[in-house]
Each structure stands twice: as structure tokens, then as C-alpha cells.
Amino acid sequence: MNVLNSAAFARLENAAYASELRQRVIADNIANAETPQFKRQEVLFEQLLEQSIGNKPIGVSGYRTDARHIAIGSQKSNMPAPKVVTDDSTTMNINENNVDLDREMALLAKNQLNYNLYTKQISHEIKMMRTAIDGRV
Template identity: 55%
Template sequence: MEILGGAAFQRLESAINAASLRQRVVANNIANLDVPNFKRSDVAFEEMLTNALGVQGESGLAGKMTNAKHIPINNSYSTPTPQVVTDKSTAINNNRNNVDIDKEMSLLAENQLRYNLLVQQVSHDVKMMRIGIEGRR
């Protein structure tokens, strides 16, 4: 039995890793704010996860139901790895740098909130497992 190795927990782990990577990428963008010809980067993960889960369209794989009373399932989702994507198409400064400090700071705050939410979810899941194993005292 995979208590903490299930698909949902692995997706949470991947999301936390993506948030951590995004923190480093945004910090790098901010650090290179005044570097000529620097192009900002971002992390593509949420879009890839949405596509992997088939939320925007029809999922390619589905669990097999052997009884009409079964709940439809799909545990065969792949968990994508986050990728760093560089935006080379824009330039907002005279030095051809495309880092906007206001946008980067808002992305940093948004990412911090996302990271905190994910860590709280993992903590809650582990707490519920512990209560299930030990019982409420």
C-alpha cells in the first residue's frame, strides 16, 4: 500500500518542486533587472499539469469499471516536470531587457502563497494519515 507514494501525493510533491524552482527563477529575473539584453524566464508547470490531467479536454485514459456501481476513476495521470521557459520575444527597456519589477514582485508574492498552500496540504495529508494509523487520542 502506497501511503505517501500515491498519485495525489506525487502531484503535490511536483507542485512544491515547481514552486521552489519558480522562486529561484523569479529571484534570478529580479537580480538581472538592469542587465542589458537579459530576457526573463518563467516556469511552465500548471499548464502542463492541466493538460496531463485532461481538464481542458477529454482524458485519454480512464479506469475500467467492471460493475455499474463503481465510481469512474483515472489514476494513470502522468506528473509533468516543471520546465523553465525564456521569453525572448519582448523588450520593455532601452537596453532590450524585458524584466518588469512590478510583475516579478507580484509573481513572487503569488508563488509564495501557492507554496504555503501546497505545504499546508501536505502537512494536512500527513496529519490525517497519522490520525488514521494511531487513532485519535
């Protein structure tokens, strides 16, 4: 049995992955701030997650602890994957580049805080499982 197979833990894992991808995308944006005709990119995850949670099918679904159990309801995972999109609609400079360094640096700081939160929460979840298994505090 996979103890860390809950939907909440999967959301944390995907959020941490999205944050790591966002770090790479923002770093690429910053590196290309002076590149002519470069268009900034961003990572969509939170919006997609919110939409997928809002579009949950109404009904009953069961939790299977063993592959031999009979499935109850829909067992499809509606966990979205992070998506990288390019902003082609704006320009910041005469060279048609649309990277705003101040905005990118603020997004970088925000992303770092989010990543720290996700990793701390994942660590806490694992620690709680270890405590439950070991029976020690």
C-alpha cells in the first residue's frame, strides 16, 4: 500500500513541480530581457487546478486500497499538469521584447516563497506518517 498516495499529497507534489518549472521559465525570461523580439512565458497551474476542482463530477466515488477491490464511481484523476504559455499580446520595448524585469523579479520572489511552503508541507506530511508508523514523537 502506498501511504503517500492521497489526493492532497498529489496536489502538493504537482504544485512543487509547477513551482520548479515556473522558476526555470522566469529565469529564462530574465536571461532574455534584452533579446530582441523575445516574448515572456509564464506557467499556468493554479488556475487549471482551480478549474479542475470546480468541474468535479457530482456523485460518489470510493477509495481503493487494493487493486482487487471493485471500483466505486469515477476513479479518473483530474489533476492538471502545469502548462507554459507565451504572452504574444504585449510589448515593453521598441525591440518588441515584453519582459519587465521588476515584474519578473517580484514573480521570482513570490515563486520562491511558494516553493518553500510546498516543500515544508511535503516534509511535514512525511514526518506525520513517520510519527504514525513509529509511534514516537
